[in-house]
Structures are given as structure tokens and as C-alpha cells.
Amino acid sequence: MKGSAFKFFPVTATFLISFSLLAESYDPLDPNGNITVKWDINSWTPEGYVAIVTIFNWQQYRHISSPGWILGWEWAKKEVIWNMVGAQATSQGDCSAYHSDPIPHCCAPNPSVVDLLPGVPYNQQVSNCCRGGVISSYAQDPETALSAFQITVGNAGTSNTTVALPVNFTLNTPGPGYSCGPATKVPPSQFHSTDNRRVTQAFMTWNITCTYLQNLAQRAPTCCVSFSTFYSPTITPCAECSCACASNSTLAALRGAAESTNSCIDPNTRYDELPAITTRGGSSASHPDLLYCTRDMCPVKIHWHIKTNYKEYWRVKVTITNRDFSRNFTQWTLTLQHPNFDNFTDAFSFNHRGLNPYGTFSNDTAVFWGVKYFNDILMQAGPSGNVQSELLFAKGKDFKFSHGWAFPHRVYFNGDDCVLPEPQNYPALPSNSPRVPSSFLSLVFIVIGLSLIEFVF
Template sequence: MKGAFKCLAVTATLWMSFFLIVDCYDPLDPNGNITIKWDINSWTPEGYVATVTIFNWQQYRHISTPGWLLGWEWTKKEVIWNMVGAQATTQGDCSAYHSDPIPHCCAPNPTVVDLLPGVPYNQQVSNCCRGGVISSYSQDPQTALSAFQITVGNAGTSNTTVALPVNFTLMTPGPGYSCGPPTKVPASQFPSTDNRRVTQAFMTWNITCTYLQNLAQRAPTCCVSFSTFYNPRITPCAECACACASNSTVTAMSGATESTDTCIDPNTQYDDLPAISTGDSIEKSSQPDILYCTRDMCPVKIHWHIKTNYKEYWRVKVTITNRDFSRNFTQWTLTLQHPNFDNFTEAFSFNYKGLNPYGIYSNDTAVFWGIKYFNDMLMQAGPSGNVQSELLFAKGKDFKFSNGWAFPHRVYFNGDDCVLPELQDYPTLPNSSPRLQMSITCRVSMAVIGLSLIVLFV
């Protein structure tokens, strides 16, 4: 009996591990992760000074305002004497210290945040102080990292006496990262500014954090709708794509001073809506979204419109709409998978980078983001709550409008997988074009006229 129970437990653990691995794997960014590097650069009488760097190797997922929260647990009785470029959110119990100054943080499980821009120069280190905002690697490799310096006491003063912190956590405005255990790796090397001398850290640890969408949110956050120039029918977002609006939540808000419901009547005039402040902290950003009541109840909608068909090119208009009154999306990304990106020509008001996840297959994926100071911020729902661009494609050998080929296969917004319509709902080609119908009508008319003339003259 005991052996059977043990076998069952092992089987259950294996299945749980399998599903966790599947959820970690992103076919469009198979090598994407966030790596935390902990470099010990010097020793102190009771500990060390380290530089902690957060690298975002993800191609299209970024960390937006209000930024990251990094936490861990000490394995001994370590304290943080000083920090530069970041600060602990709580001081903890430092009553055992009677020195002046006392430690910066005595908590056994500290949580650290980045400093805001504009702090005094003596509180900064390289790559710090951006409010915890880290861009994706595709958008800007120079800002796809964040760093701070930490002075640790009661920690040991050699490679053999220092203990690694454990149980690292990385929280973002949408907490969805799972961090593995710290691993000792070859010590980092740092070239000098003139590249004539290379220094080396005493010890280096790496912690790898992977994105899990089921931790970020249980329901999708975006949906996709379609339309074309050749079919008047618009394919809306799938019903209940992100949630379902019940009759009790669909209520008129005109003239109201505050909202107590989960969504707002779409007939409400924008000027009549209650004042809603956007989240400026992780606590506020985790509050429920305040949306218009729609059939799909998604905070963000992406619309793909096939606009024009030329002889050698075809053009698409893409619109991103923010329907969330409680959130602005800064440094947003839109990732599209489509077989014609091998022949992509131009994006007219978005930045663009092609992705080749596996290196040996054709490029069918691209990431887009806003142009700085033009459309890099997607404002909350309302008149300014959308950005748009037109995409121009050259016609490849596989080009066609039939069978849904011209619509994207996958769509991600800010790294979250968006819900696509069902294939049977896609706009279809007409049975025959107006030009063809006109041609047939003309031919029939000419034939009738010709027969009439023959009969007349006979």
C-alpha cells in the first residue's frame, strides 16, 4: 500500500512538472527569460559589496510602470547595511543594532524596488533609477536591464563562508514570473573603459525567472477582430473572450459620480464618466480593470483590417484599442505571427523588428512597438485610447486571400496571448467579384443586341 502511494505521488509530481514546463515554453520566444546576476565585487569586515543586475532577455515582454519588485530570503542572519540605486520597501527589526547609522534593512526576507529618475547622483549606479521599468530586448537592448549595489553584513567574508540567498521572487505589474534556485556560475568579467584591463568578480550567482501566463492572470487580457475591403461583414472579438458581462453589471453611468460596478455602459458619454486615476503602484495596478461593457470584456482589442490589394503588394491596417479606464499602457508591444512576414515591407507609424525564434525556419513573426513621443503610450479608454498603423506586404509565392490565410495566426499584446475568432467566423471572399459580374452582364447584353440586329436585318 505504501509503495503504491509513493508511486502515485511520484506520478503526480511528474505530471505537475510537465504542465509547468509546457506553460513556461513560448514557441515565439523559446529562449526568453529574465536573468538576475549577483556579482560580489569586494569584501567588507563582516560581509561583501555586490552588484545585482536584472537582464530581460525576452524579445517582446517588458516590465512597465510601476516597475519590478525583487525579493529573496537570507539563509543566515544577514542584514543590508547600504543600497545604491534601489531601496528595501521595509526596514524590518533593527533593534539589536545601536550603531549610527543602523542597517538599511534587517528583514529576513527583504523586498527591493528601483529608485525613480532624478535621484541625487551619489545614490545612483549604472542602469539604475528608471522606476523599475525595463524594456524588452527587441525594443532597446540598452534599457533591457536594471541594476543596483548592495552592501551585506553578517554574511561571511570569503568564497567558502558566503551563503547564497534563496527563494527569489520577481513581481511586476502583472505578477507572472517563477524564479529558479540561485546557481553559482563562472565569475563575471568587467573590461575597463579603455578596454586595456579586465577585472573580475569574486563570486557570481545567476537566478533565472521565466514567465508563466497562468500566474500573470487566469483569464486572457486581449482579443482580436477582423475586417476586409472585400466583405462588409466585420468579425468581432469572440463572445466572452476574456470574461462575460452579466445583466447586473451592465448599467448606465451617465451623470454618476462614482462607479461600483465592474463595467461601464458603452452608451455613456465620455465627458459624463467618473474621474478614475490610473495605477501608479503595484497595489493599484493589481486592482480589477474598469472596462466598457462589451460582449468580450477584454481590456485591449486588436483589429486587423485588410485594406488594399495591389498588383504586387497588399496593405493591412492594425488598430490597438485600450478599453481599460484604470490603466495606461507604456512601452507596449504587439507581436504578430503571419506567414507573409518574409515579405514584409514597411510599418508606417510603428517600430518593427522581425523575429526568427529558431534560426533555421523562415521568418513568420514580428514585434511592433510605438514610436517615442508619438504613440509609445496607449492612453486609458476614451478619445485617445488607441494607436494604429498600416503594414505593407509584398506578395510572396504563397499569397492568397482564401481560407483565412491573410489573417494572423497568433497575436500577443505585451506578451499575453490574445484570443482569435473561430476560423468559421473569418470574413470570406465573395463568390464573384463586381468586375466579373459586370463583365458577364455586358457580354449577355451584347449578345442580346447582336441577336436582335440579326433578326431585324433578316
């Protein structure tokens, strides 16, 4: 029995760990979303091969922003990279054993590769390269939801039976967040000529699938949601400690401390009084966020305001506020799940696309993003640190304002799940009425006042 139990335990532990990772990587609003790395060997060399490596982003609303992706792996043998086009290794490694001219591009046993920046000479480019590692989400723009580079590998074998697949793939953006599976051989890719009259085939193809784990990307949430309505003077703020709990210094700042604390910026500080701050892109970086002092301590806040009730329509104003003085969010996305998206009519200053994660069963999810050159960049905290739009819905048969029905069920910003208020704190209908009376004269001034509020904090 003891021997049997001992043999059973490692299998059980492995299963539980695998199941836990699978559960974390499953996204109910994008169940098929992942990043797939495809490695196509297109020609042989005297000691290796030339391949095109393509990174496909199949995620509907999660993109890779500046400073871009970093792809890493370990060679199975003693391979070297002789040349790269459209990307480069971050370190050359030890090439002292090579006395040729030129020497290999990279001799490291575990290379890390980054995309080239736009504007490099034409002879250093391949198709779909050189965007600084930025990859769009698939819903935003399928044509830019991929990145590619060419790699010439030596000491690798010169046939399908002698080439060994690399191992231990990693994908950073540039912080952690993705877990990559092993390389798997798949049927060779086929390529069509420009006139579609000839089809060629790769000599060998393998895929690597990388899935996003929010817990791996950051330990705490990064966004929260607040609510208000035209029919109630109550504003439901983000839940306290949504992203972090306020420290003593933070509470002091919230009470009106004269100076900014080390952990956050006093909300009463004027924008022109702030020290010079180096702005970075939307991805994680080594230095900490510099935030406004708030009780929820979230870098990003989404506010959902039920603005107007018409006879056949109702209107919502959505505001996204960046409270991080050190970060811009480029090509941001906002994903909303609400039962009335079956009757969604229009968004007035955001692009949008309906998602159907459950096939034909339900259509309750939509992804929104900014209009290029208008509001596709969510600037750092300050006067320009917010974007907003109004959403117009037709009233479906299930429409109601009672029991919190008019508020979203899930909210994602840049693919990360945002913290919602507790349902018992949602703005309530007057006198718990199941619907809003048509003659609501007593709240006219509240309607006007809330319509003019800018939810900056």
C-alpha cells in the same frame, strides 16, 4: 508492492507538476525569453560583501512597465543589508539588535527591493539604475532591457565557501506573473575597463532565472482580436466571453442603460460625463479595471483590417484600442505571427523588428511598438485610447485571401496571448472564390466605407 508504489508516487507527482510549469512557461514565439538576475560579489567587507545585482530582460516583446519590478528573496542565514545604492528595500524590518550609527538599511529575513525613481542624487546611483523599475523588452531597446543596484551585505561570510546563496526568489511587476528558480553558482563575471585594456573578475557570481507564466499573472485573457476586409461587409468581432462573460448588469448596459453599471461603463456614456479616474500604468494593480461594456469584456482589442489589394502588394490596417478607463499602457508591444512576414515591407507609424524564433527554418513573426513621444503610450479609453498603423506586404508565392490565410495565426499584446475569433467566423470571399476579381466594382463603396471606420469598440 505497496511500499514501492508509495515511493514512486511523490516522484511522479513532482515530475508532473514540474512538467506542467515548464509547459506553461514555454513561449513558442520567444522560446529563449526569460529574466535573469545576476548577483556579482565584487569586494569583501569585514563581515560580508559588496555586490552588484543586475536584472536582465532577455524577453523579446515582454517588458516591465510602471510602477516597476519588485525583487524579493529569503536570506539563508541571518544576513542584513547595510547599504543599497540605486535601489531600496520596501521595509527596514526589525533592527533593534543594532545600536550602531547608522543602523542597517534592512534587517528583514525576506527583503523586497524596488528601483529608485529617475532624478535621485548622483551619489545614490549606479549604472543602469533609477528608472522607476521600468525595463524595456530586448527587441525594443537592448540598452534599457536591464536594471541594476549595489548592495552591501553583513553577517554573510567573507569567502566563496562561507557565503550562502539566498533562496525563494520572487519577481513581481508589481503583480504576480514570474516564477523564479533557485540561485545557481556560475563562472565569475568578467568586466572590461573603459579602454578594454584590463579585465577584472567578480569574486563570486550566481544567477536566478525567472520565467513568465500568463496563468500566474491573471486567470483570464487580457486582449482579443477582431477582423474585417475590403472585400466583405462582414466584421468579425471578438469572440463573446473572450476575457470575461457579460453579467446581467453588463447586458443591461449594452442594451442602452441610462447609467453606468458597477462592473463596466455604458458605451453610450460621453467621455466628458465620466467621473474623475486615477490612471495607472500597464502592470497589474490591486483595484479592478474599469472597462467599457462589451460582449467580450477585454481591456484591449486589436483589429486587423485587410485594406487594399495591389498587383504585387497587399496592405493591412492594425488598430489597438484601450477600453480601460483606469489604465495607460506605456511602451506597449504588439507581436504578430503570419506566414507572409517573410515578405513584410514596412509599417508606417510603428517601430518593428522581425523575430526568428525557430532559427533559419521560418521567419513568420514580428514585434511592433510605438514611436517615442508619438504613439509609444496607449492612453486610457476615450478619444485618445487607440493607436494604429498600416502594414505593407509583398505578395509571396503562397499569397492568397482564401481559407483565412491573410489573418494572423497568433497575436500578443504586451506578451500576453490574445483570443482570436473562431476560423469559421472569418470574413469570407464572395461566392467562396479562391481569389478576388480585379474588377470588383460592386464593392467600391464598401472599400471606401470600411477604410474610414474607426474601430473604437
